[in-house]
Amino acid sequence: MINFDNVPKALSLMLLGMVGIFIVMLVILCMVVILNRVTKYAETRKAKKAQAKLNDNAKNV
Amino acid sequence: MDLLEQFSFLYNGLAYLFSGEGWKNLVMFAIGGILIYLALAKDFEPALLMPMGFGAILVNIPWSGATGSGGIIDWLFKVGIEASEAMPLLLFIGIGAMIDFGPLLSNPKMLLFGAAAQFGIFFTALVASIFFPDFKDAAAIGVIGAADGPTAILVSQEFKSNYMGAIAVAAYSYMSLVPIIQPFAIRLVTTKKERMIRMPYNPQSVTRLTRILFPIIVTIIAGLVAPASVSLVGMLMFGNLLRECLKLDSLSNTAQNALANLITILLGITIASSMKADKFIDISTLIIILLGLVAFVFDTIGGVLFAKLLNIFLPEGKKINPMVGGAGISAFPMSARVIQKMGLKEDNQNHLLMHAIGANVAGQIGSVVAGGIILTVVPMLVK
Numbered sequence: 001m002i003n004f005d006n007v008p009k010a011l012s013l014m015l016l017g018m019v020g021i022f023i024v025m026l027v028i029l030c031m032v033v034i035l036n037r038v039t040k041y042a043e044t045r046k047a048k049k050a051q052a053k054l055n056d057n058a059k060n061v
Numbered sequence: 062m063d064l065l066e067q068f069s070f071l072y073n074g075l076a077y078l079f080s081g082e083g084w085k086n087l088v089m090f091a092i093g094g095i096l097i098y099l100a101l102a103k104d105f106e107p108a109l110l111m112p113m114g115f116g117a118i119l120v121n122i123p124w125s126g127a128t129g130s131g132g133i134i135d136w137l138f139k140v141g142i143e144a145s146e147a148m149p150l151l152l153f154i155g156i157g158a159m160i161d162f163g164p165l166l167s168n169p170k171m172l173l174f175g176a177a178a179q180f181g182i183f184f185t186a187l188v189a190s191i192f193f194p195d196f197k198d199a200a201a202i203g204v205i206g207a208a209d210g211p212t213a214i215l216v217s218q219e220f221k222s223n224y225m226g227a228i229a230v231a232a233y234s235y236m237s238l239v240p241i242i243q244p245f246a247i248r249l250v251t252t253k254k255e256r257m258i259r260m261p262y263n264p265q266s267v268t269r270l271t272r273i274l275f276p277i278i279v280t281i282i283a284g285l286v287a288p289a290s291v292s293l294v295g296m297l298m299f300g301n302l303l304r305e306c307l308k309l310d311s312l313s314n315t316a317q318n319a320l321a322n323l324i325t326i327l328l329g330i331t332i333a334s335s336m337k338a339d340k341f342i343d344i345s346t347l348i349i350i351l352l353g354l355v356a357f358v359f360d361t362i363g364g365v366l367f368a369k370l371l372n373i374f375l376p377e378g379k380k381i382n383p384m385v386g387g388a389g390i391s392a393f394p395m396s397a398r399v400i401q402k403m404g405l406k407e408d409n410q411n412h413l414l415m416h417a418i419g420a421n422v423a424g425q426i427g428s429v430v431a432g433g434i435i436l437t438v439v440p441m442l443v444k
Contacts, residue, residue: 001192002191002192003191003192003194004191005194006191006194006196006199007187007190007191009190009442009443010183010186010187010189010190010196010199011187012442013183013186013187013200013435013438013439013442014183014184014187016434016438017179017182017183017434017435018176018179018180018183020286020434020438021176021179021427021431021434022173022176022177023286024176024282024283024286024430024434025172025173025175025176025423025426025427025430026173027282028169028172028279028282028426029170029172029173031278031279032165032166032169032172032271032275033169035270035271035274035275035278036166036169036265036267036271039268039271039274040268042268042270043268043270
């Protein structure tokens with residue numbers, strides 16, 4: 001019942017699997033960091049524009 | 062015809078149970094009863110274990126009409142699992158709709174623990190490969206360590222494993238034993254000083270646009286690396302997109318409630334199709350149950366040791382509490398709560414919950430990515 005023939009395949013799976021998961025998660029991590037920065041920048045710009053418009057309206061009044 | 066023969070239909074079933082062949086069916090009745098007891102009396106994943114326990118009884122009644130051609134359970138299995146793994150995948154839509162990725166998006170380095178805590182999958186596949194000559198079976202058994210029932214069922218079905226019943230029972234049973242397994246595993250590899258490390262929580266704010274783009278981009282990234290994972294990751298992220306878009310509240314609520322509950326009812330009882338006595342009562346079932354424990358222990362150890370490895374390079378004041386690494390398994394939210402409780406036990410001012418939730422949610426992504434990678438890599442290795 002005990003058989004070590006598949007152990008090399010299992011070790012290959014472990015190496016490929018763990019490296020693969022880490023690479024995917026690192027790519028997702030970088031993507032999240034970029035997304036957070038870009039979307040926050042876009043929101044800040046939008047907020048500044050809205051604020052500038054409010055200030056202009058206040059001056060006109 | 063003899064009078065007794067005329068009434069034989071009344072006692073044939075009972076006679077079979079107490080014949081030479083029938084003892085296995087009796088054992089399956091007991092196993093079904095135990096699963097129901099664990100579900101109802103001990104609150105062990107009742108939504109799955111109760112239907113599985115009852116289904117195990119149904120399919121093991123001699124000449125059961127619920128099995129075979131025309132039998133409802135075998136039909137549900139053929140249509141819902143064998144044909145296209147529809148049931149676990151549809152359940153993933155509901156699960157995705159329930160997940161809030163906010164704590165992860167505001168602290169994305171927790172993704173690394175979601176990766177590290179999948180180590181138990183591969184370690185268990187290694188150990189299983191010694192006992193199971195078919196490497197695909199060993200890989201399917203390893204996926205118990207994903208701590209994710211639908212992924213375990215899907216992978217075992219894709220690999221046409223004969224052990225789906227045992228794998229499902231192990232996966233769901235150990236998920237409910239996380240509050241017992243994880244503290245034991247964590248204490249094995251950490252010191253009290255390490256468990257008392259405090260981690261300040263300074264989350265970044267997360268924009269709505271990030272929450273919407275995240276599921277789309279994760280699906281594309283995971284799918285490009287492991288195309289076999291597209292169905293798994295895709296359904297999970299589709300459910301999440303339903304939640305995060307804020308335009309489809311009724312669909313999101315349906316996914317989280319009606320869909321998830323409906324599929325859970327059917328999935329539990331359908332899995333019982335693979336719990337027939339002739340296949341289930343085998344030494345291999347016992348080995349699989351034991352390997353399930355190995356999977357969960359080494360998942361936890363993998364996450365914790367990775368955190369300790371990172372701490373070697375981190376300055377004082379920025380060190381990670383290694384227990385948070387253990388939360389990187391997919392058993393959400395139980396694992397996060399276990400880590401929070403352990404943290405408070407060591408230091409009643411040390412709140413680790415939000416860090417642990419981030420890692421725990423990352424584990425949900427990690428487990429489906431791991432499942433996809435296994436589906437992609439194992440056929441390459443077996444060729």
